[in-house]
Every structure is written in C-alpha cells, then in structure tokens.
Amino acid sequence: MSFKLIYKKQNEERELPNENYTIRDLLNDLELSPQTIVSKQNGELVIEDTVIQEDDEIQLVQIIYGG
Amino acid sequence: MQCSKCGNPKVIYKREQSGQLLCKDCFIDSIEKKVIRTVRKEKLLDKGDKVLVALSGGKDSVTTLEILNSFREMNIIDICAVTVDEGIANYRQEGVDIARRHAKRLGIEHKVVSLKEDYGITLDEIMQTPNHRGSCTYCGVFRRTIINKAAREMGATKIATGHNLDDEVQAIMMNYLEGNTDNLGKLGAKTESKAEEFTVKIKPLREIPEREIGLYVVAKELEVHFDSCPYAMQSFRGEVSELINQLAEKHPTIKYSTLRGYDKIKNVLKNEMQKEYAHGRCRRCGEPSANELCKACSFLEELGV
Numbered sequence: 001m002s003f004k005l006i007y008k009k010q011n012e013e014r015e016l017p018n019e020n021y022t023i024r025d026l027l028n029d030l031e032l033s034p035q036t037i038v039s040k041q042n043g044e045l046v047i048e049d050t051v052i053q054e055d056d057e058i059q060l061v062q063i064i065y066g067g
Numbered sequence: 068m069q070c071s072k073c074g075n076p077k078v079i080y081k082r083e084q085s086g087q088l089l090c091k092d093c094f095i096d097s098i099e100k101k102v103i104r105t106v107r108k109e110k111l112l113d114k115g116d117k118v119l120v121a122l123s124g125g126k127d128s129v130t131t132l133e134i135l136n137s138f139r140e141m142n143i144i145d146i147c148a149v150t151v152d153e154g155i156a157n158y159r160q161e162g163v164d165i166a167r168r169h170a171k172r173l174g175i176e177h178k179v180v181s182l183k184e185d186y187g188i189t190l191d192e193i194m195q196t197p198n199h200r201g202s203c204t205y206c207g208v209f210r211r212t213i214i215n216k217a218a219r220e221m222g223a224t225k226i227a228t229g230h231n232l233d234d235e236v237q238a239i240m241m242n243y244l245e246g247n248t249d250n251l252g253k254l255g256a257k258t259e260s261k262a263e264e265f266t267v268k269i270k271p272l273r274e275i276p277e278r279e280i281g282l283y284v285v286a287k288e289l290e291v292h293f294d295s296c297p298y299a300m301q302s303f304r305g306e307v308s309e310l311i312n313q314l315a316e317k318h319p320t321i322k323y324s325t326l327r328g329y330d331k332i333k334n335v336l337k338n339e340m341q342k343e344y345a346h347g348r349c350r351r352c353g354e355p356s357a358n359e360l361c362k363a364c365s366f367l368e369e370l371g372v
Binding site: 035036038044045046047049061062063064065 | 077081088
C-alpha cells in the first residue's frame with residue numbers, strides 16, 4: 001500500500017502506514033505546518049482531513065515562506 | 068462533508084474561525100466579495116482613480132491586481148503597476164518576469180524600476196559593504212521611495228499594496244510591543260500624508276488571512292512567485308508572527324479581533340499621539356523629507372554612493 005508524494009523537487013513513493021492516514025498525518029510526519037501548505041489529491045485541492053488512498057498522488061504546495 | 072454555501076461535496080477549505088466549509092468556486096467568490104466589501108467600507112477607491120499596484124509577482128500583489136482589475140473592467144478605475152528589482156541574484160528575476168506576464172495578460176501599463184538604475188547599487192552589492200544595516204531596512208526604504216516616485220510619474224492617484232491580515236496584525240503588535248505609538252497611528256486600510264507628493268496608499272487585502280491568499284492563487288491557477296527571499300532572517304516580525312500564529316491555533320478569531328480593536332482606537336491614537344513633522348525637501352534628491360536628507364539618501368551617503 002503506497003502513494004506518490006510531490007513536494008518541491010521531491011517526487012517519491014511512500015508507504016501508507018494505516019487505512020485512515022490523512023494529509024494532516026502526512027504533514028505531521030514531514031514536520032510541515034498546515035498553515036503554510038495547501039494540498040492536492042490527484043490534482044484537486046483538498047482539505048487536510050482527507051484520507052489518503054492507495055496509489056493517490058499527493059502534492060503539497062508551500063504558499064507561505066518566512067521573511 | 069459538503070460546501071456550506073452550495074452543497075458541493077468537493078470541499079477545499081475549512082474556515083477555522085467559523086467552521087464554514089467551502090468548495091473551490093465558493094471559496095474564490097468569498098475572497099473576492101470580501102475584498103470588494105473592504106474597498107467599499109473603507110472607501111478605498113473613487114471613480115476615476117488611477118491605481119498603481121506595487122506588483123512583486125508574489126501571491127499578495129498578484130491577488131491585489133487580480134481583484135482590483137474587476138473595478139477596472141467596470142470602468143470605475145484605471146490600473147498601472149510597478150515592479151521594483153532590488154538586485155537579488157537567483158531570486159528577484161522570476162518575480163519580475165511573472166509581474167510582466169500579468170501586466171501583459173491584463174493589458175495594463177507596467178514599469179520595472181531597478182535599484183541599480185535608480186541608485187547605482189544593487190541590494191546584493193549593499194550587503195557586501197562593511198558595516199551595512201539589515202537588508203530589510205534598505206529594501207523597505209528604497210522600495211517605498213521608488214514606488215512613490217513611480218506613482219507621481221505615472222499619474223497615479225492611489226498606491227495599492229498587498230498587505231494582508233497577518234501583515235497588518237504583526238505591524239499592530241510590533242509597534243505596540245515596541246511602544247512606537249507614532250508608527251502605530253499610521254497603520255490602517257488607507258494612509259494619507261499631509262505632503263501632497265506622497266500618494267494615498269490603500270490595502271485592499273487587509274482583512275484576508277495570508278493562508279487564504281495562498282489558497283486563492285492556487286485555486287485560481289494564477290502564476291505567482293512562491294519563494295523565500297535569500298535575505299529573510301530571524302527578524303522581530305518573524306518572532307511576533309510565530310507568537311500570533313501559535314495563539315491563533317487555539318483562538319482562531321484572534322487576528323480579526325486584534326484588527327477590529329485597533330480600528331476602534333486608531334482615531335484616538337492619531338489625534339492624541341501623532342507628531343507633527345516638518346515638510347521640507349531632501350537636499351540631495353528633492354523628494355519630500357522631514358530632515359535635510361530623506362531616508363533613502365541618508366543610506367546612500369552612508370554607503371558612499
């Protein structure tokens with residue numbers, strides 16, 4: 001069970017740790033603040049409570065930078 | 068889960084402060100309507116205005132341009148834009164190119180002014196000099212002077228900047244914490260100076276949280292320059308911003324209440340606390356200045372330029 005993660009120049013396959021793994025859980029694991037990121041699931045904007053499905057393409061776009 | 072306004076199941080945003088869920092179209096519509104409400108409530112625009120948008124190519128200025136353009140399409144105002152090229156290698160060029168493309172797309176008059184052409188030195192070069200000040204100090208002062216001059220040259224009656232809710236709340240708290248009551252009284256949706264040479268400044272995005280502007284440009288697929296300035300450092304603004312964001316996690320309405328509270332006391336502050344400045348001219352460049360040299364020229368003299 002895996003999904004594809006696209007973040008900045010990163011493009012990687014990641015394991016799905018459990019069935020109810022949400023984008024919020026992913027952001028926590030990557031130590032990214034949901035306040036600075038918007039998320040896309042298979043090309044469509046979604047909220048962080050969205051559960052990631054097998055073979056999903058999850059894209060994280062950083063919209064807020066310090067300074 | 069469905070959009071609180073239209074019932075669409077494709078929700079893209081949850082407003083923490085109200086629990087409202089929004090689909091893409093309703094989210095975009097809510098941002099545009101809110102900015103238009105701010106413009107009307109604060110009387111930011113007058114019919115026939117020529118508004119100069121300070122366009123960096125970042126999310127805030129591109130959103131300002133995009134939404135103000137709806138007033139231009141209704142023939143209420145005219146718009147022009149200026150982009151300041153500070154001379155920051157591997158950073159600024161992309162924003163300049165994006166700004167050019169937006170101006171071309173909308174068919175508006177656009178000017179790129181560089182620090183190098185105007186002052187003979189880039190920000191990168193300034194930061195190589197010994198005993199230099201903080202980069203943001205130079206950048207802020209030079210940019211403000213360049214934008215003011217451009218507004219006069221292009222015949223603009225207003226200058227619109229992309230300051231958002233987060234920027235404004237940070238400024239309120241920073242000035243309060245520093246005890247700077249003089250600068251505290253100068254914030255707000257519309258700032259006018261007694262000196263005629265300073266064009267009125269307006270902040271149409273003042274009530275929109277930074278995150279919602281980021282989501283707006285992604286949802287509308289507007290091309291913007293998402294990147295961090297290489298000179299961004301741990302500033303006092305950064306510390307204040309972090310504190311406010313921490314508080315906002317438990318108290319989602321705190322940015323709005325800070326802004327509303329400020330707006331209630333602003334007039335008292337302005338009337339009671341603001342100093343009277345002498346209105347003279349800078350002996351070096353002729354720009355309006357309270358002192359013999361304006362801030363930009365005093366920096367240039369310090370730098371030996």
